[in-house]
Amino acid sequence: MYAKPMKVVRNREIAKDTYELILSGELVQHLHEAGTFLHVRVPEENFVLRRPLSLAAVNHELGTCTIIYKRVGDGTERITSARPNDRLDVLGPLGGSAFPVSLPKNADRILLVGGGVGIPPIYFAARQLTERGIPVSIIAGYADKESVFYEKAFYELPHSDVTIVTDDGSHGEKGTVIDIVKKQPAADWLFACGPRGMLRALKAEVPDETNCYVSLEEHMGCGIGACYACICESSDRRSYYKVCQDGPVFLAKEVYL
């Protein structure tokens, strides 16, 4: 983990309450894994907790990384006001476990499933896999048409099959990502990130043979494993994992969702 100020390159609303934040700085060279996150300090003194924001892309040549975040409360509201050339206090990369993008083989069927603001790490994983020439199927679910982002970016990925789905059917297919997963052949690998209910339903749906990995979201304190705020129960419910340190990516069968 490094503590480095990063410079805002761009910070703009790309869908309803959804922002794309591009940052540059030395820290970028240490960012490699889909599922890891940055712990961003809200640029105002009376916020004591950082905001864990997951990476959507890293461009080592340009020295930039991309975060997509949702305006959900006062802290993220303040982050929306960051302007180009502003500096943000950032810790990263955080997270002890990322999507294992190096494990799938070329012939494996890989399904990537993202819901809402859980889509960014799925996009990152999709890029990493398709850059290596590995075909992927992507299912991206949103609440409605106004919430859709990165549709074009997904379609531009090589070797990929993309399904966009909205809860109200106002764009793409109507329904949930689970409805689409059910229609598709079973996967060897499934990487997912999204609301807890979506992950729970996915876990129930996928066959045992599928290597199903989920990236969890949780309210965090320190982000480094010291405060025990962001825990997740193990599947036997007898112990806890720390989402920030042991995750945020877990094998679905290891955790109680």
Next chain:
Amino acid sequence: MNRERLAIELPGLSMKNPIMPASGCFGFGREYAKLYDLSCLGAIAIKGTTGDMRLGNLTPRVAESPSGMLNAIGLQNPGAEAVRDEELLFLNEYDVPVLANVSGSTPEEYLHVINTLKASKNVGAFELNISCPNVKTGGIQFGTDPEQAARLTQLAKEVSDKPVYVKLSPNVTDVVAIAKAVEAAGADGLSMINTLVGMRFDWKTKQPILANERGGLSGPAIKPVALRMIYDVRQVSDLPIIGMGGISNAKDVMEFLIAGANAVAVGTANFTDPFACPTIINELETWMDKMGVDHVTELMANG
């Protein structure tokens, strides 16, 4: 630099400087040890330790509020034996005394924790946590009644061969009465203050944000309350006081020393900036240079 000028001696704790991380905000040091050398700290207050392993509360366990945060972790810890055999051994690699925070539901549990940890040579002193607001039994109930607080202090003193500090709750009408009671019962020092019980609600769902509903407020928001309570207790007691409550920079440290603290603990600031403790230690010395202060004790009200 002559670091002796920052050094202070408290019962059981020979501190290189008056700064320690506060219990519950630093785990058992492992995570911060990856970021800096823990030997730079004055002491380390470890996470509240109970007799058996505890899993703690459901999530969400934290919620932010202006200049502060609520937490309701619920004393998650691996239990006294594991703390002794793993965590204290790990910390023994560093040249820093440990203030072992002792928690429990019953007096027997507190004493079991003390008996389990007391032979660990890096434990310099115990901190009786009679003020945790986030567990159903024990904790704060011992800290809000002077008689119960005194009784537990006395029992702890009987089994402990090391100094016992009592961590006081601010959730009382008269903190001075509790301080006097535990002093009379033999406490060697006081830690003050623990968190203030609070709540937050999600206006969209109309539900409490914390799964535990209530949590403990910490951070700069509670600093004036901590300063006032330390000041009040200092008027009636000569016990060493470890002051805490929203300390995030060296000026805050100086304020606490003026109010009556002998040393301080840094809590929530570790979350805002994981390097908060070493940064504050360095800042404090820089301020002493600027102010022409030879020794940190001169920063105290009567210094």
